[in-house]
Amino acid sequence: xxxxxxxxxxxxxxxxxxxxxxDAATSADGVAPLSEQPLLRLAADEPWLTHAxxxxxxxxVIGYVQVDRGGDxxxxxxxxxxxxxxxxxxxxxxxxxxxxARLPQFGGTPGQRGKALRVWAHGDLxxxxxxxxxxGYAVVRELLFLTKPLDPVAAPAPGGPADGYTVRTxxxxxxxxxxxxxxxxxxxxxPEQGRLTVADLHDRMAEPWFDPAGFFLLEAPDGTLAGSMxxxxxxxxxxxxxxxxxxxxxxxxxxxxxxxxxxxHLAGRARRAVLYVDGDNAAAVAIYEKAGFERSAVDVQYxxxxxxxx
Numbered sequence: 001x002x003x004x005x006x007x008x009x010x011x012x013x014x015x016x017x018x019x020x021x022x023d024a025a026t027s028a029d030g031v032a033p034l035s036e037q038p039l040l041r042l043a044a045d046e047p048w049l050t051h052a053x054x055x056x057x058x059x060x061v062i063g064y065v066q067v068d069r070g071g072d073x074x075x076x077x078x079x080x081x082x083x084x085x086x087x088x089x090x091x092x093x094x095x096x097x098x099x100x101a102r103l104p105q106f107g108g109t110p111g112q113r114g115k116a117l118r119v120w121a122h123g124d125l126x127x128x129x130x131x132x133x134x135x136g137y138a139v140v141r142e143l144l145f146l147t148k149p150l151d152p153v154a155a156p157a158p159g160g161p162a163d164g165y166t167v168r169t170x171x172x173x174x175x176x177x178x179x180x181x182x183x184x185x186x187x188x189x190x191p192e193q194g195r196l197t198v199a200d201l202h203d204r205m206a207e208p209w210f211d212p213a214g215f216f217l218l219e220a221p222d223g224t225l226a227g228s229m230x231x232x233x234x235x236x237x238x239x240x241x242x243x244x245x246x247x248x249x250x251x252x253x254x255x256x257x258x259x260x261x262x263x264x265h266l267a268g269r270a271r272r273a274v275l276y277v278d279g280d281n282a283a284a285v286a287i288y289e290k291a292g293f294e295r296s297a298v299d300v301q302y303x304x305x306x307x308x309x310x
Contacts, residue, residue, distance in 0.1 A: 003063070003089055004055045005096065009045040014053050017061030018042055018079075025079050031123030031297070033079035037192065038066045040203045046070075052096045054080075054089050065093040067100045067117075071191050073303075074101035074115040090131060094119070122299045132302045141301035142279035146293035150238065152268035161257040164221035170212050170228075176201055179217065182225040186244030190278075193242060209234050214269075216261050220249060229258040231265055238270030240288075256287050263291065 010018065018034075019042070025033040041049060048070040054063030065078035076097040080089045102114035118140060121128035132138070161167060170179065180198050187194035204210060209232050218227035227245040231238060240262050245254045266273050275293065277284050 003087075003092055004057075005052060005092060006055070007050065007052045007096070010042055010051050010053065014051075014061060015042045018053065018064045021061050021064060021079055021081050024081055024083075028082035029123065029125060031125065033122060034064075034066075034077050035120065035122065035299075038077045040200075041066065041068075050097075050100045052093060052100075054092060056084065063089040063093050065097050067097045069101065069103065069115060071195060072115070073191070074117045075120070075191070075301075076101075076117060077120045085127075091135070094135060116303060118301045118303045120299060120301050124298045124300045136304055137302035138305050139300045140303040143299040143301070144277050144279050144285070144295055145297040145299065146275050146277060146288055147296040148263075148273045148291065148293045150263070150267050150270055150273050161218060161254055162252045165226060165252075165254065166219050167216050167258075167261055168219065170215035170217055170230075172205060172212055175217060175225075178225055179228060182228060182246060183242070183244055185246050186227065188247070193244075214262075214265050216258065216265075218245075218254060218258060227254050227258055229262045231262050233266065233269050236271040237274045238266030238272070240266075240273060240275035255284070256290070259287060259291050 006014075019039070022032060022034050022039070042051075048068065050067040050069070052065045052067075053061055056062050062081045062084040063079065065076055067074055067076045074097075076094075078090065078093045078097065080093070097119065098117055101117040119132070119137065121132065176198055180196060180201055183196055184194055211231075211233070214231035214233065216229040216231075217225055218229070220226040225246070226249040227243070229243045230241040232241040233239070240259065243255060243258050243262065245258070263273055273293070274296075275288065276299070277288060279285070279298070
């Protein structure tokens, strides 16, 4: 008998099982197998989102894959319990994701085609590379994890933005819609960040780490939002969670100024600053390297070469 597989919205028990699976994999591998977004969406039931869970004979969760078909490509994240690897569970989950990527985003809507599948591997571990190669996948995207020690004594004061621009903190309930609109403009070409909705924002605001005092908005001389800097503190890490500048206001050094604001806020609150940035975003990488960040790890996204459409 094969591994039992259930596809569809997750029960509360399966949601807890996926979190326990993720914790076990993190302990074994030294890196979390699922990023923040899939974990926030465990309870979501959307036409463009698929959950698939593998159980053992006792009904415990031993594997999980989440497929997001809401973007230009279908993106998947999967995890297998360390005690149940090398028994075909990962291949089963990957085949499930591949079949799901072929589905139209919204059932019953004519003129749609399936999407190319991209699969995340966090930490770029050797077993994941071997698994991907065996399935015919190659790296198509790198997400760099950069770190920088923080010294609260030597932390410099931020230099401030360009003339006429001011920085203030985010006001929950007042700035929600305006920030989401700004974020969509600032990350219009980003496959994940640019798709954040007000509901996604509220999900993050409900997390224990959320602190509006570390969420900064940059106002242009006319009072409209020109950029933002969002920080996140968990454990000893202070994350530059998201920094974006409206395209109409770029070229004024505002991204670097906002980074300084975030680092000044994190000094004294965390032992090191961390952030994620796409490896091909040369402008952002240059800003962060100038601020003293160094590459610490990398997440990679796999796809089949020349697979524009499944």
